[in-house]
Amino acid sequence: MRIVLLLTFLLVSTPFFSQTEDEKQIKAIYDEALTNGKAYDWLNYLSNQIGGRLSGSVQAQHAVEYTKEQLDSLGLDKVWLQPVMVPKWVRGVPEFAYFETKPGLTTNVPICALGGSVSTPAGGLKASVVEVKGIEDLEKLGRDKIAGKIVFYNRPMDPTLINTFSAYSGCVDQRYSGAAEAGKYGAVGVIVRSMNLRLDDYPHTGSMGYGDTPVNQRIPAAAISTNGAELLSTTLKLNPDAKFYFKQNCKQLDDVQSYNVIGEITGSTYPNEIMVVGGHLDSWDLGDGSHDDGAGCVQSMDVLRLLKETGYKPKRTLRVVLFMNEENGMRGGNKYAEVARNKNEEHVFALESDSGGFTPRGFSIDASAENVEQIQGWRDLFEPYLIHMFYEGGSGADIGPLKEEGMVLAGLRPDTQRYFDHHHAENDTFEHVNKRELELGAATMASLVYLIDKYGTIPTKKIKG
Amino acid sequence: MRIVLLLTFLLVSTPFFSQTEDEKQIKAIYDEALTNGKAYDWLNYLSNQIGGRLSGSVQAQHAVEYTKEQLDSLGLDKVWLQPVMVPKWVRGVPEFAYFETKPGLTTNVPICALGGSVSTPAGGLKASVVEVKGIEDLEKLGRDKIAGKIVFYNRPMDPTLINTFSAYSGCVDQRYSGAAEAGKYGAVGVIVRSMNLRLDDYPHTGSMGYGDTPVNQRIPAAAISTNGAELLSTTLKLNPDAKFYFKQNCKQLDDVQSYNVIGEITGSTYPNEIMVVGGHLDSWDLGDGSHDDGAGCVQSMDVLRLLKETGYKPKRTLRVVLFMNEENGMRGGNKYAEVARNKNEEHVFALESDSGGFTPRGFSIDASAENVEQIQGWRDLFEPYLIHMFYEGGSGADIGPLKEEGMVLAGLRPDTQRYFDHHHAENDTFEHVNKRELELGAATMASLVYLIDKYGTIPTKKIKG
Ligand SMILES: [Zn+2]
Ligand SMILES: [Zn+2]
Numbered sequence: 001m002r003i004v005l006l007l008t009f010l011l012v013s014t015p016f017f018s019q020t021e022d023e024k025q026i027k028a029i030y031d032e033a034l035t036n037g038k039a040y041d042w043l044n045y046l047s048n049q050i051g052g053r054l055s056g057s058v059q060a061q062h063a064v065e066y067t068k069e070q071l072d073s074l075g076l077d078k079v080w081l082q083p084v085m086v087p088k089w090v091r092g093v094p095e096f097a098y099f100e101t102k103p104g105l106t107t108n109v110p111i112c113a114l115g116g117s118v119s120t121p122a123g124g125l126k127a128s129v130v131e132v133k134g135i136e137d138l139e140k141l142g143r144d145k146i147a148g149k150i151v152f153y154n155r156p157m158d159p160t161l162i163n164t165f166s167a168y169s170g171c172v173d174q175r176y177s178g179a180a181e182a183g184k185y186g187a188v189g190v191i192v193r194s195m196n197l198r199l200d201d202y203p204h205t206g207s208m209g210y211g212d213t214p215v216n217q218r219i220p221a222a223a224i225s226t227n228g229a230e231l232l233s234t235t236l237k238l239n240p241d242a243k244f245y246f247k248q249n250c251k252q253l254d255d256v257q258s259y260n261v262i263g264e265i266t267g268s269t270y271p272n273e274i275m276v277v278g279g280h281l282d283s284w285d286l287g288d289g290s291h292d293d294g295a296g297c298v299q300s301m302d303v304l305r306l307l308k309e310t311g312y313k314p315k316r317t318l319r320v321v322l323f324m325n326e327e328n329g330m331r332g333g334n335k336y337a338e339v340a341r342n343k344n345e346e347h348v349f350a351l352e353s354d355s356g357g358f359t360p361r362g363f364s365i366d367a368s369a370e371n372v373e374q375i376q377g378w379r380d381l382f383e384p385y386l387i388h389m390f391y392e393g394g395s396g397a398d399i400g401p402l403k404e405e406g407m408v409l410a411g412l413r414p415d416t417q418r419y420f421d422h423h424h425a426e427n428d429t430f431e432h433v434n435k436r437e438l439e440l441g442a443a444t445m446a447s448l449v450y451l452i453d454k455y456g457t458i459p460t461k462k463i464k465g
Numbered sequence: 466m467r468i469v470l471l472l473t474f475l476l477v478s479t480p481f482f483s484q485t486e487d488e489k490q491i492k493a494i495y496d497e498a499l500t501n502g503k504a505y506d507w508l509n510y511l512s513n514q515i516g517g518r519l520s521g522s523v524q525a526q527h528a529v530e531y532t533k534e535q536l537d538s539l540g541l542d543k544v545w546l547q548p549v550m551v552p553k554w555v556r557g558v559p560e561f562a563y564f565e566t567k568p569g570l571t572t573n574v575p576i577c578a579l580g581g582s583v584s585t586p587a588g589g590l591k592a593s594v595v596e597v598k599g600i601e602d603l604e605k606l607g608r609d610k611i612a613g614k615i616v617f618y619n620r621p622m623d624p625t626l627i628n629t630f631s632a633y634s635g636c637v638d639q640r641y642s643g644a645a646e647a648g649k650y651g652a653v654g655v656i657v658r659s660m661n662l663r664l665d666d667y668p669h670t671g672s673m674g675y676g677d678t679p680v681n682q683r684i685p686a687a688a689i690s691t692n693g694a695e696l697l698s699t700t701l702k703l704n705p706d707a708k709f710y711f712k713q714n715c716k717q718l719d720d721v722q723s724y725n726v727i728g729e730i731t732g733s734t735y736p737n738e739i740m741v742v743g744g745h746l747d748s749w750d751l752g753d754g755s756h757d758d759g760a761g762c763v764q765s766m767d768v769l770r771l772l773k774e775t776g777y778k779p780k781r782t783l784r785v786v787l788f789m790n791e792e793n794g795m796r797g798g799n800k801y802a803e804v805a806r807n808k809n810e811e812h813v814f815a816l817e818s819d820s821g822g823f824t825p826r827g828f829s830i831d832a833s834a835e836n837v838e839q840i841q842g843w844r845d846l847f848e849p850y851l852i853h854m855f856y857e858g859g860s861g862a863d864i865g866p867l868k869e870e871g872m873v874l875a876g877l878r879p880d881t882q883r884y885f886d887h888h889h890a891e892n893d894t895f896e897h898v899n900k901r902e903l904e905l906g907a908a909t910m911a912s913l914v915y916l917i918d919k920y921g922t923i924p925t926k927k928i929k930g
Binding site: 031035159160163164197384385417418440 | 495496499500624625627628629662663824826849850851853854880882883886899900901902905
């Protein structure tokens with residue numbers, strides 16, 4: 001039945017034939033991912049044999065070696081390590097915190113140092129607490145009410161935002177800049193409500209920065225679990241004089257040598273036009289970094305394998321790049337872009353997966369209107385795989401520095417509802433990644449790479465100097 | 466800015482105004498669900514205080530009482546219990562199984578009796594094994610190769626099917642009819658590979674039936690975990706004479722009294738036109754039935770609360786129905802439809818949630834083309850909530866018996882990738898339900914109910930007698 005139809009249309013309609021070839025190739029990609037996908041096994045090793053991979057750690061180095069070795073085994077045209085110096089921050093011994101409503105009457109709460117924070121004094125730090133809903137509150141309170149105290153940032157993520165990344169964006173300034181800003185008013189430390197939409201006992205770490213705060217004026221910053229934040233807030237309402245104690249001995253060491261891991265299938269027709277798929281190989285240290293971003297790494301690795309196994313030879317050069325140090329420095333992404341510019345490499349397309357290994361829903365596309373429209377025109381090809389979202393928006397932190405006019409950048413967009421339950425916390429672990437969801441993401445990425453390679457991107461008229 | 470636009474368009478375009486009113490109402494529903502949703506708390510109680518709710522069990526009765534009490538507290542117009550007699554099957558002591566490659570050399574494997582199965586002899590049952598890929602293989606093998614043996618049904622779910630329910634449909638005949646069919650060839654028992662797409666150690670139960678097999682010819686049936694199935698299959702290849710032993714003492718008791726739980730908001734304008742939202746209150750006994758179908762019950766309950774809280778008064782009568790005995794008898798669904806017919810009630814719409822409490826993706830709609838089209842016309846209203854699927858298809862087992870020409874039936878369709886990891890197994894438990902995903906499902910259901918109520922369904926020309 002199918003063959004008869006095909007023959008009838010073949011004579012009158014090449015687009016129909018071409019559509020069918022695309023349908024077949026994309027089906028082959030999904031079938032291969034769901035039956036012989038490698039992503040889950042790779043992730044198992046990264047998560048359970050290596051674990052959390054903070055930049056500069058032994059684990060990060062193991063991850064570099066392991067992923068290079070796995071890429072070597074795929075029979076790509078080239079695999080190499082790209083050197084990059086990375087910051088090394090270490091957490092030290094586990095943090096400890098409590099609040100005290102009367103001398104001697106204390107309640108422990110789960111905290112963790114924010115990445116990049118200084119330590120507390122060796123004996124810890126105890127002070128009164130001033131709760132705020134954000135940095136904006138500091139000015140209203142003024143130095144009088146803040147100096148000598150611990151500032152407790154407690155603005156929760158907005159549960160009514162359907163895309164949880166929007167809720168994250170709306171809160172994360174507290175974590176990133178909270179200490180630098182509170183320090184200006186004489187605060188002695190900050191405690192930040194974890195960036196988590198649900199109530200639980202996990203503190204969530206993440207990067208923070210001191211801006212131009214002189215080293216001797218930097219104050220320690222920690223995240224408190226959402227349950228801890230609720231409890232502390234209630235306690236402060238009943239007992240505004242309650243004191244908070246915390247102790248952490250994290251520190252920033254000298255930069256160390258690390259690497260981006262890169263594998264390449266050289267383009268058969270346009271080897272100088274480069275397409276990148278990637279994720280970041282580093283992770284925070286509390287969990288094993290399965291969703292953030294072990295998932296994105298192993299999906300990106302599998303994209304090359306999926307195309308190879310389904311017999312598709314890219315016309316353009318296709319690289320998988322596992323970027324180092326996204327979490328606390330972005331050194332890998334910046335280095336890759338710097339080297340590309342120095343070598344005058346032409347990158348036409350880059351796709352990052354760094355939003356968790358959940359069921360893929362679509363892509364966010366950072367490109368010219370023509371390119372966005374071209375990708376949206378492939379919607380029907382993705383419909384059988386329940387990929388519905390093709391909207392204009394950001395792509396990924398690591399590929400951002402590659403951005404140039406005419407280039408197409410995209411980010412895989414999976415379901416976001418569970419992501420912040422795990423993000424940067426002790427429970428970002430392998431058992432929370434579902435094999436099929438991970439594989440569907442890899443296949444979705446490979447399918448877009450296939451279409452971009454086959455049809456090309458639409459170049460913008462460049463204004464040449 | 467918004468107000469100015471509104472005023473401008475108000476004069477020329479009522480559809481625009483009406484669209485905006487819909488947008489506002491739907492946003493209010495989602496906001497309420499995501500900030501004050503009750504579904505998760507109710508599910509917590511059903512799952513963690515009551516637990517698995519097999520028809521006829523004490524837990525099922527507790528669930529009836531608890532949900533009635535909760536509906537009573539919502540200030541609905543009516544709440545009642547609808548009596549229905551249900552079958553009572555009990556598992557008895559935990560099942561036990563091993564295979565034996567040489568006398569005395571045994572390996573234990575996890576099994577569970579299938580719902581409705583007879584027990585093994587008191588001392589268990591030991592026999593050689595014949596592995597098949599499905600019922601079709603029985604005829605090819607013939608009585609000679611089957612008589613006196615245990616038939617091992619080992620066709621896995623097809624991983625390439627994107628909708629995992631399709632993969633389930635493609636396999637579940639082994640579970641439901643495997644024993645009745647194998648019995649015809651003289652088999653003494655059947656072991657069925659669990660309906661699970663991943664490899665793990667949980668056996669998955671589920672209903673089976675003996676058809677017209679005389680009572681004294683019924684053979685016991687159990688499910689084996691997917692890892693167990695793989696191991697058994699490998700063992701049989703190396704050692705075709707391996708024997709399988711299993712012991713279970715489940716049994717079917719007399720029917721007992723139970724209830725559908727029903728709550729109603731009586732319609733303000735068309736009280737005789739009835740809309741139903743529901744799920745099934747019974748579950749299997751191995752886990753706590755959180756996804757199947759505690760989720761659907763608490764979402765359905767919250768639909769009425771969400772409409773109430775957002776100030777929407779339905780023109781039509783809206784009922785939540787928590788059906789008893791979907792899993793092993795369908796008595797609740799049949800009883801509800803029977804009573805409705807006896808009372809000449811006119812049901813215009815029914816919506817069931819019975820596919821897990823995962824992120825909602827859309828609806829499957831069983832209705833006339835005009836009604837499917839009308840619902841698809843509301844697509845843009847659902848787009849902000851990432852609800853993209855509005856396809857023609859089945860609705861739900863419990864509401865199926867209500868079906869009449871002109872009626873609109875629908876099923877909530879959440880993400881399906883993880884569902885069969887938990888379905889009918891010990892790990893269908895509360896911690897695998899995400900609060901936001903559950904709440905988004907409730908809001909999605911309430912939004913469709915709102916639109917159906919506001920715009921009505923499109924009646925088919927009925928051929929009257
Ligand atoms: Zn990340
Ligand atoms: Zn069910």
